[in-house]
Amino acid sequence: MTVQAYAAFNASDPLAPFHFETRELAPNDVQIEILYCGVCHSDLHSVRNEWGGAHYPLVPGHEIVGRVSAVGDKVTTFKAGDLAGVGCMVDSCGACHNCDADLEQFCAHGFTGTYNGRDKRAPELNDGYTFGGYAQQIVVDESFVLRVSDQLPLEGVAPLLCAGITTYSPLRHLGVSKGHKVGVVGLGGLGHMAVKLAAAFGAEVTMISTSPSKEADARKLGAQHFALSNDADTMQRLQGHFDVIVDTVSAPHDMAALLGLLATDGTLVTLGVPPEPMQIPAGSLIFGRKRILGSLIGGIRETQEMLDFCAEHKITADVEVIPIDQINTAYARMLKGDVHYRFVIDNASLAKA
């Protein structure tokens, strides 16, 4: 099937219309008509080849919700008409110790990314690379398709597939709950979900931001406190304060300053992936026995658990819905931190692309 999409053709030009062929449905495949796709800062890093490895044309998008349009004859969990979600992964080996432990994101052979991934299922198509959610349809093996509630606004559900699980997973891993003091750094897509989820788990949440204009929103999202990271007095006052800090900043920044805000045995969760390495003086860790915990999205089972938790607690992302032809403007605004708090593409707009 030929589908309309938007792609990057190199690391610097704006994204532009593109079309491609989806694969024939294999027995376990689910074909999804994409209704909404969130715009993650990882899309921008990838399109601009900031991490290396970009293969063009590149169709980004890994926060996908839609309606099942067809299924292969062995599919048991979905039927045409069902709502469905797809996150950052569409495949993994399924046999290694990490896949066995529902940690497909750490598959020993590497998971297949929803976009810019080497497609083992259809190596003959599209140069053998996967294409993501800035498109009308996607075909995915059913074991990587999530069930989505019909009780929530779908445009607000889409960002849960990456921003939601990426913040849910480390908060759960650390057992964040009532009595914990949690700082969230960077109020963008991931940051606003971290605030909502940490608050839902009962923690006392402080938003740590560079943008004074975001204070009122941070409080509405569930933060009890707001701190400006570029204000020396505030940073001094918060020394040794937090049990957990969730760092979602997309650009190089002062990690040692954040470590200083942790209490003894505190954990800095590093989620952002700035293109350049950052310096961590040993002293900022050894004084107070502090640790840094990396975390990458979450496994499929945990992603479903997160979606079910969000449905039960009526948690969705705060979004600004855009037609696809505004994607380049959205990227420019995201780079300035002008995002409230996730851009989401209305994929119906692709019909006119």
Ligand code: NAP
């Ligand atoms: P986003 O919506 O653009 O938000 C990032 C926020 O960081 C900005 O809104 C801004 O918040 C703050 N910020 C930006 N530049 C800064 C700077 N130079 N210094 C201090 N603060 C700055 O991005 P996102 O979609 O949430 O993604 C955030 C990062 O996480 C990206 O690097 C992305 O690739 C990565 N990511 C990782 C995973 C994972 O599995 N680990 C998953 C998805 C995304 P304020 O205005 O509040 O300061």
Ligand code: ZN
């Ligand atoms: Zn993402």
